[in-house]
Amino acid sequence: MTPALRLHDVSARMGGRTVLRGVDLDVADGSRLGIVGVNGAGKTTLLRVLAGVLRPSSGTALIADGRGGLIDLRRLPNRERARQLAYVPQEDVTTSELRVGEMVTLGRVPQTRPWARGGRAERDLVLDALDAVGLAGRIDTVADQLSGGERRRAVLARGLAQQCPTVLLDEPTNHLDVAWQLDLLEVFATRARTLVATVHDLDLALRFFDRLALVGWRAGSDRTSEPAGIVAVGPPAEVLGAHHVETHFGVGSVQVPHPDLPQHHLLIHPRKDTSPA
Numbered sequence: 001m002t003p004a005l006r007l008h009d010v011s012a013r014m015g016g017r018t019v020l021r022g023v024d025l026d027v028a029d030g031s032r033l034g035i036v037g038v039n040g041a042g043k044t045t046l047l048r049v050l051a052g053v054l055r056p057s058s059g060t061a062l063i064a065d066g067r068g069g070l071i072d073l074r075r076l077p078n079r080e081r082a083r084q085l086a087y088v089p090q091e092d093v094t095t096s097e098l099r100v101g102e103m104v105t106l107g108r109v110p111q112t113r114p115w116a117r118g119g120r121a122e123r124d125l126v127l128d129a130l131d132a133v134g135l136a137g138r139i140d141t142v143a144d145q146l147s148g149g150e151r152r153r154a155v156l157a158r159g160l161a162q163q164c165p166t167v168l169l170d171e172p173t174n175h176l177d178v179a180w181q182l183d184l185l186e187v188f189a190t191r192a193r194t195l196v197a198t199v200h201d202l203d204l205a206l207r208f209f210d211r212l213a214l215v216g217w218r219a220g221s222d223r224t225s226e227p228a229g230i231v232a233v234g235p236p237a238e239v240l241g242a243h244h245v246e247t248h249f250g251v252g253s254v255q256v257p258h259p260d261l262p263q264h265h266l267l268i269h270p271r272k273d274t275s276p277a
């Protein structure tokens with residue numbers, strides 16, 4: 001089956017430095033892919049390449065063309081790309097003076113003809129997206145007056161309003177309380193066909209995604225040397241096996257079954273060699 005997104009031998013540079021090197025990745029159509037790794041490993045860079053926001057310095061980023069083939073993301077005009085995939089970055093500083101409703105309406109721009117906006121249907125869609133993130137009552141609030149978590153939810157609502165089959169979220173759970181962390185990921189998983197998100201919460205990553213891509217450094221190299229890009233990709237329970245977690249996150253871990261629910265949780269603890277005697 002044609003993947004929703006594919007990276008072929010992709011390298012990417014940030015600030016004059018190669019951050020990703022030789023990355024191959026298929027994001028299966030209809031799947032939930034989580035991207036994990038320590039600070040600075042290259043998760044955001046990987047997501048931006050997948051979203052077509054950052055051009056690879058070499059290699060190709062491809063997206064399904066809807067006819068069983070793949071097309072180079074660089075060949076898609078921006079508006080068409082924004083109809084296919086929604087990308088919600090980690091921080092959004094551009095919309096703070098807009099009202100929440102106006103900010104979410106920006107998500108509709110790629111989906112509507114020029115000068116054909118502002119109708120009843122559009123308002124209903126915006127309200128629906130705000131309702132999904134618990135902010136329907138704040139449609140007229142200036143975005144600046146929202147709390148950090150509310151603002152994050154409003155930015156995510158803009159991504160929902162874009163109504164794209166593929167959604168890429170950079171640390172969507174940042175600033176959110178525990179209930180919203182779970183709820184919002186479920187909202188996106190229900191509404192989007194294919195979901196890719198970076199997350200720091202490894203327990204959430206273990207439970208929520210179909211597959212994980214672990215971004216890190218090659219075994220034996222230090223963090224100032226060659227980047228590795230994706231060092232493991234597969235089922236969450238494998239990618240977050242104790243050996244990988246210790247090697248790439250520097251902590252001990254164990255996966256334990258929930259006493260009542262059919263799911264496993266990841267418990268994190270200091271590495272054995274650093275535990276108090």
Ligand SMILES: Nc1ncnc2c1ncn2[C@@H]1O[C@H](COP(=O)(O)OP(=O)(O)OP(=O)(O)O)[C@@H](O)[C@H]1O
Nearest residue numbers: 014015016019037038039040041042043044045046
């Ligand atoms: N605008 C920039 N200019 C220069 N270097 C950058 C820039 N953005 C990121 N980098 C560097 O690229 C590398 C990868 O950054 P990236 O943001 O992809 O990491 P990350 O895994 O998402 O980190 P975090 O978990 O802290 O968000 C880091 O070493 C970072 O310092």
